[in-house]
Amino acid sequence: DARLRRVNKEIADCKNDKSSKINIDLIDNSPFHLRGSFDGPQDTPYDGGHFAVDIVIPDSYPFQPVKMKFITKVYHPNVSSASGAICLDILKDAWSPVLTLKSTLISLQSLLCSPEPNDPQDAEVAKHYMTSRSSFEDTARYWTHVYAGGPAPPSGQGAAAGKMAGSVRDEVAIAGLDKAHVDQFEAIGFERTKVIDVLRRLNYRGANVAKISDDKVVEELLKA
Numbered sequence: 001d002a003r004l005r006r007v008n009k010e011i012a013d014c015k016n017d018k019s020s021k022i023n024i025d026l027i028d029n030s031p032f033h034l035r036g037s038f039d040g041p042q043d044t045p046y047d048g049g050h051f052a053v054d055i056v057i058p059d060s061y062p063f064q065p066v067k068m069k070f071i072t073k074v075y076h077p078n079v080s081s082a083s084g085a086i087c088l089d090i091l092k093d094a095w096s097p098v099l100t101l102k103s104t105l106i107s108l109q110s111l112l113c114s115p116e117p118n119d120p121q122d123a124e125v126a127k128h129y130m131t132s133r134s135s136f137e138d139t140a141r142y143w144t145h146v147y148a149g150g151p152a153p154p155s156g157q158g159a160a161a162g163k164m165a166g167s168v169r170d171e172v173a174i175a176g177l178d179k180a181h182v183d184q185f186e187a188i189g190f191e192r193t194k195v196i197d198v199l200r201r202l203n204y205r206g207a208n209v210a211k212i213s214d215d216k217v218v219e220e221l222l223k224a
Helices: 002-016 101-113 123-131 133-147 179-186 192-201 206-211 214-223
Strands: 023-027 030-039 050-056 067-070
Touching: 002 023, 002 030, 002 101, 023 101, 030 101, 050 101, 123 133, 123 206, 179 192, 179 214, 192 214
Parallel strands: none
Antiparallel strands: 023 030, 030 050, 050 067
16 A cells, blocks of 8 residues: 555654654554644744644545644634634645655644734634734733643733733633723623623724724624
């Protein structure tokens, strides 16, 4: 089986290459269902985290692209916050048989360095990225801390630093929102989880806050 030979060779090559720090392991002892992993790129909000990817090898590999999705939750415009689905051209129409599992995982690692918000997989995260870059990076860093084992950012670094410093998972920080905004609408009687959901959907962040009236928020909360 040419597919099996190629996959086994790619797994072996990856294990022998210690410099790339890309790992590939079998899931349920199947060479066609794999778990790839890599470290978050340095000098990005993902620095210090370790990210796992589910890999399925299709029947016609390498002439058909591998299927990949993040197992580790990632806050990124090109990765679905809910499912881990990835928007990357080489996993679709730009795939080439010369690509390997290792080179594809390295491309995913590079994607974390260079988000493409104009071609998003997660539209809400893309809006956050384009509305308030610093707030986006705070949130991505917090997700890396909570889900990928990354370090808690030092106090005083960014608007969400106070939330990140604690060991308890903060749903406001997970949503990339300002605690004062959530408290404001919770204080008038709306359930906290509902407030978080509505403010996240409205992209109630950064300069966008001034464009959204309190009445609009209340209207959406009453619908929710």
